[in-house]
Amino acid sequence: MQQWKDYQEKNKQRFLDELLELLRIPSISAKPENKNDMVSCAEKVKQRLEEAGAQKVEIFSTKGHPVVFGEIKVDDSKPTVLVYGHYDVQPVEPLELWHSGPFDPVIKDGKIYARGSADDKGQFYMHIKALETMVKTNSVPLNIKFIIEGEEEVGSDNLEPFLEAHKDLLKADVVLISDTSMISLDTPSLDTGVRGLSYIEVEITGPNRDLHSGVYGGAVANPITILAQMIASLHDENNHITIPGFYDDVQVLSEEERTKLNKAPFDESEYKNELGVKELWGEKGYTTLERTGVRPTLELNGIWGGYMGEGSKTVLPANAHAKISCRLVPGQDHHKMTDLLIKHLEKITPNCVRIKAFAHHGGNPYVTPIDSIEYKAAEKAIEATFGKAPIPVRGGGSIPITSLFESILNCKTIFMGFGLDNDNLHSPNEKYNVENYYKGIETIPYFHKFYADLKK
Amino acid sequence: MQQWKDYQEKNKQRFLDELLELLRIPSISAKPENKNDMVSCAEKVKQRLEEAGAQKVEIFSTKGHPVVFGEIKVDDSKPTVLVYGHYDVQPVEPLELWHSGPFDPVIKDGKIYARGSADDKGQFYMHIKALETMVKTNSVPLNIKFIIEGEEEVGSDNLEPFLEAHKDLLKADVVLISDTSMISLDTPSLDTGVRGLSYIEVEITGPNRDLHSGVYGGAVANPITILAQMIASLHDENNHITIPGFYDDVQVLSEEERTKLNKAPFDESEYKNELGVKELWGEKGYTTLERTGVRPTLELNGIWGGYMGEGSKTVLPANAHAKISCRLVPGQDHHKMTDLLIKHLEKITPNCVRIKAFAHHGGNPYVTPIDSIEYKAAEKAIEATFGKAPIPVRGGGSIPITSLFESILNCKTIFMGFGLDNDNLHSPNEKYNVENYYKGIETIPYFHKFYADLKK
The missing domain is CATH 3.40.630.10 (Zn peptidases)
Structure with missing residues (x-):
């Protein structure tokens, strides 16, 4: 033409x-x-x-x-x-x-x-x-x-x-x-x-106000520490997601489909160079193309709490926040997954703090x-x-x-x-x-x- | 007068x-x-x-x-x-x-x-x-x-x-x-x-720029997730600090001194009410007065990384930051403890990210x-x-x-x-x-x- x-x-x-x-x-x-x-x-x-x-x-x-x-x-x-x-x-x-x-x-x-x-x-x-x-x-x-x-x-x-x-x-x-x-x-x-998406936000609240970390430190749960512990528990040492039921609905690819998928050109050292990282990361047992294409993920999109300015402030903050999202793959329903994620976080919240978790948006x-x-x-x-x-x-x-x-x-x-x-x-x-x-x-x-x- | x-x-x-x-x-x-x-x-x-x-x-x-x-x-x-x-x-x-x-x-x-x-x-x-x-x-x-x-x-x-x-x-x-x-x-x-003080700041860097969490999520280490895992590892299930050597120089109080210390008036339920918490937190084996008076602590004073604004942004951030401070007790030297803290964090940093840790201030x-x-x-x-x-x-x-x-x-x-x-x-x-x-x-x-x- x-x-x-x-x-x-x-x-x-x-x-x-x-x-x-x-x-x-x-x-x-x-x-x-x-x-x-x-x-x-x-x-x-x-x-x-x-x-x-x-x-x-x-x-x-x-x-x-x-x-x-x-x-x-x-x-x-x-x-x-x-x-x-x-x-x-x-x-x-x-x-x-x-x-x-x-x-x-x-x-x-x-x-x-x-x-x-x-x-x-x-x-x-x-x-x-x-x-x-x-x-x-x-x-x-x-x-x-x-x-x-x-x-x-x-x-x-x-x-x-x-x-x-x-x-x-x-x-x-x-x-x-x-x-x-x-x-x-x-x-x-x-x-x-x-991939689909489940996007949520979490607030962890400890004491009813910011405290002096010297006067109260060591005796009152620090919401940042607790939030970090909760986040850390969401992946195991193989970077599998630990939330019970998380992978239940994932449609497993046949060996043939996996082989086909991995035929796409991919140069790991170029990929690493371009991103400036020494090592890649991801779910054990899967290639990078699989990790980004056909496997569900759980990513931290944001975190904040306490003093974030210049210099130092010895505060034990009242709360800490995180934005967390999961990429979903065929078989997974975003409403169900958002619910699973929020319920799991609520369940693992220790009694020394309170949690408020809510959904931002999602899609299948x-x-x-x-x-x-x-x-x-x-x-x-x-x-x-x-x-x-x-x-x-x-x-x-x-x-x-x-x-x-x-x-x-x-x-x-x-x-x-x-x-x-x-x-x-x-x-x-x-x-x-x-x-x-x-x-x-x-x-x-x-x-x-x-x-x-x-x-x- | x-x-x-x-x-x-x-x-x-x-x-x-x-x-x-x-x-x-x-x-x-x-x-x-x-x-x-x-x-x-x-x-x-x-x-x-x-x-x-x-x-x-x-x-x-x-x-x-x-x-x-x-x-x-x-x-x-x-x-x-x-x-x-x-x-x-x-x-x-x-x-x-x-x-x-x-x-x-x-x-x-x-x-x-x-x-x-x-x-x-x-x-x-x-x-x-x-x-x-x-x-x-x-x-x-x-x-x-x-x-x-x-x-x-x-x-x-x-x-x-x-x-x-x-x-x-x-x-x-x-x-x-x-x-x-x-x-x-x-x-x-x-x-x-x-108590004495060691106050440091940590920056964990993953990729050389903020990434789209869908395109790269699952294949590149997320600095927030890694930082959370590092923070979580600093306390064990009894809330003891896990850094090797952390308690080495702590002057142990005699039973008599502990008894005397614990005679100070302290009403736990009033303390909890005033702070608005359901449960206290702290190092197993010590009372609240000991935890705040004679035991060293490790507190998160601030954390930030990724998107912290309203709504949602599906980013896999380039870096995440934390401000961490330890309260020190007699026997502990703040220069030595700051050094111990920084070296430990550097040591536990996985190869998929980089760390930059530096001291803010301290005192004995x-x-x-x-x-x-x-x-x-x-x-x-x-x-x-x-x-x-x-x-x-x-x-x-x-x-x-x-x-x-x-x-x-x-x-x-x-x-x-x-x-x-x-x-x-x-x-x-x-x-x-x-x-x-x-x-x-x-x-x-x-x-x-x-x-x-x-x-x-």
Whole structure:
């Protein structure tokens, strides 16, 4: 499709400039102080969808942040692809580790540094530019709908009621999401599944006020010490998770599946070098690809308590806090696992302190069948623009809403991500390679074309 | 001494107002932004010493915060008491837990609420008002020197060179400090010792940047998890400290000493109620009075790492931090113990992370002999104003500079504290009872009188 390539080549700089403009909006969904930025961001997405040729573009308000919808309808007899993305981004702390402002995008060595560059503004925006490419060259091969939401980073709490309320509007044959990564531009890959998530927060309270650690130390339980002991007890010496029942529902992979999974290219020493660690860590008996792809995990996402300032303060604090999340794999239900996690922590809390544990958000794991027409269309699209077929891999992250698309809209999801694992998602200096951005815009129209062809 | 009482009664309100004025100065020694407040506070102390009748009042600058000196010399043949206090205060965080501003003193139910009210402005200021009482009634019984320093809460790093440089100026027979507490006004007590302190900070670093906990979780060591495991390993199931050699130098108390120590009034259920805990905690085989008085401890004073904001962030953080301090008892040397603690933590650090551990400050434990003239003078002074002899107890806190007074000035220290254990030292809502303040001002002149008499 030379006309796509020509159009994209001609509009290259504008495609990039528009993304940078979007990246300048600090759309942090977790922070109440960014509420207005969320609205501005939704409005910008609406404007860009309209300019790209989408119809019926509308901002739907929810109990939380708004959802942007748009569509292009070419022919009722053609299949419909529902593109999903999110315009909200993660918080930016610790700010001091950023080399440039998180909302002041900078291009350096071919990489766009900004919060949201890869997750997910840079990736969903490829779909808007792909739409523009097809519209302006009069070559839209099927019907396309868009929902770009604003709460992915805080658990998409209001997406389920939105999907329920707009089943007809959102009716589609497949959901297409670019919010994952590939191995590299040389070794393209497609995620065939994402892990689920259970995210909780714990507060351990000891005395009713901060105490002097000299006057009371040694006689009153220190909530930090107790919390540390509780956390330590959650993994055994083989880094298996010790919570009774934790692995009960995990679908065990066959030896054949494990062998296949471990065929994906992986260079341990390069991986370690890139992360700056001397040794890897993980559940005994599993490879790194298995640990990040098909095994459930329990991670500490945050901990705090007592004096955290400069110098020293001899305090025995009243409480200590932790944020803990589990990645879940097929077979595990996030409601059940969150409940199991909270109940276990409550059970192991000693009487000298009190616990308050509550759920933040969660989502179920999801697997895409690789023998489906949808997967084949994605495979062919990658092959068309990369010159080689993608390797199917299991992604370690979570996109909890995929199971909602299945249950409410009865749609399978295709993960066609163009990020890289080292894009620093959720971290300081998040980046997205300019080349990957353009490659995505180039590849997406082929997906629509091949999917329309295969569905004939 | 009716004239003392009359003078104090007449000036009661002014004594209190002057203290409140001093409490309004945010003299937080740990915070660089309060450097000017430290200077203002030292100047106010100088002014008040001069007004009270002290001579040669001078502010000595140090590499850190200044020291205020003053003296009154009545007769070279009389003994000299060196009064020590500190005008610096602890940081005030967490600010949201204060019922009124930490530097906006409020009197409620007979208690002065303000940072530094008990530790130590309210207590060293009693000595200035006691001096004024004796000077204005022409009844100073001996020579008195004052050093009021500004770095007690950050380890008194510059006091040792100051003492070394001014040995002659500071020459005295005994050091008198009001920076501890008594059981209650009904059950007066005198601290016969304080614990030593080793205070360190630890940083555990895993990957070279914050990672996405989905993409990398399960395959890369999480510094929070590792730090928690290390902390958990520092106590065994009996709450004994597990660091090899930790108890080696502890002077074991005789059964007789233990029996005596445990005779101090202690109501466990009242203690638990007052702290709001269901169960106490501590080293197996020891009572609460022993755990806080004569046993060494290891406390977590602070911990932080990863995402600590509202909501959730799925991060596997690059590092995690903790502030850890040990209270030391007679026999233990703080340099040796700090070294032992750091080396042990380095030793138990697994290869999947790196550790950086460093010392904040420390001090040796100290015990006052209760058969000395100095202790007897304090005992008689308490008896004169409280109507009953004080109970000798071991204090759990640390005043590291006492061992310096012994080694450099060759002086024993008397702890004549008028605070209460529930004064919320180092915590939000620090308070000092107005009655204790006045009782201290009343009692101090008697110490000087009895000490002069006993030394004749």
